[in-house]
Amino acid sequence: VPFDQLDGYIWMNGEFVKWGDAKIHVLTHGLHYASAVFEGERAYGGEIFKLTEHTERLHESARILGFTIPYSVAEIEDASRELLKKQGFTDAYVRPIAWRGSDSMGVSAQANRINVAIAIWQWPSYFDPEQRLKGIRLDIAEYCRPDPRTAPSKSKAAGLYMICTLSKHAAEAKGYADAMMLDWRGQVAEATGANIFFVKEGKLLTPTPDCFLDGITRRTVIGLAKRRGIEVIERAIMPEELEGFEEAFLCGTAAEVTPVAEIGKYTFTPGQITKTLMDDYTAEVQPKRAAAE
Numbered sequence: 247v248p249f250d251q252l253d254g255y256i257w258m259n260g261e262f263v264k265w266g267d268a269k270i271h272v273l274t275h276g277l278h279y280a281s282a283v284f285e286g287e288r289a290y291g292g293e294i295f296k297l298t299e300h301t302e303r304l305h306e307s308a309r310i311l312g313f314t315i316p317y318s319v320a321e322i323e324d325a326s327r328e329l330l331k332k333q334g335f336t337d338a339y340v341r342p343i344a345w346r347g348s349d350s351m352g353v354s355a356q357a358n359r360i361n362v363a364i365a366i367w368q369w370p371s372y373f374d375p376e377q378r379l380k381g382i383r384l385d386i387a388e389y390c391r392p393d394p395r396t397a398p399s400k401s402k403a404a405g406l407y408m409i410c411t412l413s414k415h416a417a418e419a420k421g422y423a424d425a426m427m428l429d430w431r432g433q434v435a436e437a438t439g440a441n442i443f444f445v446k447e448g449k450l451l452t453p454t455p456d457c458f459l460d461g462i463t464r465r466t467v468i469g470l471a472k473r474r475g476i477e478v479i480e481r482a483i484m485p486e487e488l489e490g491f492e493e494a495f496l497c498g499t500a501a502e503v504t505p506v507a508e509i510g511k512y513t514f515t516p517g518q519i520t521k522t523l524m525d526d527y528t529a530e531v532q533p534k535r536a537a538a539e
């Protein structure tokens with residue numbers, strides 16, 4: 247079944263519309279000029295994990311792109327929860343998106359209506375579950391995360407995902423699961439839809455998010471590591487350093503914590519720290535399930 251013909255409902259501009267009827271005009275500014283921002287959230291056991299943080303980031307992403315979302319954080323949260331119930335899922339992926347509409351055509355679109363939609367679907371594992379356990383293979387992307395003077399890198403803006411799709415497609419064409427992107431200075435940045443961590447001598451290393459998304463999962467993982475007494479170092483990481491790293495993993499709302507076995511010519515063995523953080527993350531997002539076990 248094509249994705250635009252699934253069953254259920256999509257919340258669109260304040261109303262629940264049939265999934266297949268949630269349509270926009272072909273002259274939508276968001277389509278032509280990428281004036282759109284979105285979020286990716288996951289529900290576990292009927293609750294959307296860190297819903298407020300995600301919804302606030304959606305508002306902030308829009309502000310950075312120069313527009314105001316016409317629904318408050320509380321209104322979007324209510325709509326997200328209501329839609330989750332209406333869709334009948336307890337565990338699901340939640341995708342809110344806001345974009346400039348089709349009221350006028352051209353680069354300038356000051357008066358175009360700001361539209362908002364939320365879709366929820368089941369997305370069990372972002373990476374192939376079998377590959378996921380032994381560690382996925384990453385290519386090193388040709389395109390780089392841009393200088394923050396070139397693009398508003400703090401915004402989860404649709405336009406920034408052009409680089410991600412190009413990089414992911416190129417990696418997949420070579421048989422890799424994903425790509426690790428460097429930034430414009432040649433430093434390690436992130437994967438195409440997740441942040442990256444390494445383990446060296448029992449310490450956790452991750453790049454400083456100064457030109458890419460400071461993921462909500464990234465911040466959660468840092469908190470979990472600190473709770474375990476694991477030292478976390480945020481600093482610039484050069485790709486050559488990967489030679490001396492023992493473990494590597496990706497983390498993001500969709501990817502959760504995913505071990506990495508290969509990045510280009512560098513290899514890693516998913517080990518105890520990755521395993522511990524995978525388990526701690528599962529317990530963190532599924533408090534009810536963890537408590538019941």
Ligand code: PMP
Pocket residue numbers: 286410436437438439440441459460461462463464497498499500
């Ligand atoms: N970087 C990119 C490019 C992403 O798309 C995502 C997923 N939103 C992340 C990092 C991780 O962010 P989060 O943990 O907030 O999902």
